[in-house]
Amino acid sequence: AQSVAQPEDQVNVAEGNPLTVKCTYSVSGNPYLFWYVQYPNRGLQFLLKYITGDNLVKGSYGFEAEFNKSQTSFHLKKPSALVSDSALYFCAVRDREDAGNMLTFGGGTRLMVKP
């Protein structure tokens, strides 16, 4: 079985400050990892993915994430937050050994960026 934990329901950060949204995962094999963002009354927008290779993954809108195999973590980061980054962020995992395409999502973290 695979699972994702996002330990913070909400993260508050001031505009211009760096932000981190935490994610830890559990899979039986090796993971594919993803971050998605959801704005109110909208579907999920893909931000970035880790498949293999460099542990630091760069994605859309200046976001990046660092894969840490020993800590089974995939934290989302951004050097300088914008008010428009305020949204709901989801981390997801897929077992690389899984022939299907099922994503398991965390419960989400609400990011609030204040001016």
Add this chain to the structure above:
Amino acid sequence: DAGVTQSPTHLIKTRGQQVTLRCSPKSGHDTVSWYQQALGQGPQFIFQYYEEEERQRGNFPDRFSGHQFPNYSSELNVNALLLGDSALYLCASSLGRAQYFGPGTRLLVL
């Protein structure tokens, strides 16, 4: 290039009724997955279709069924609706590892 589209955007049904939701995948994508997102929670995988067959299924009862057509579009059917089926239903398409989501259909069961 249109992304993933879903219809309808909103739907209200009563308990015991049946509902059909529709999804058109992103151009070039051949795999469609459906997710249920209850209020305040992360999406949960319902099932995945590829080559017009259900390939993988999450922990959902048989009341949830689907179909994929030759043009890769898909339908999600839910029979005997329960109050607890009220949620945002998301369709995702893929060609490879990353899935791209549609805007969702919000279903309210009264």
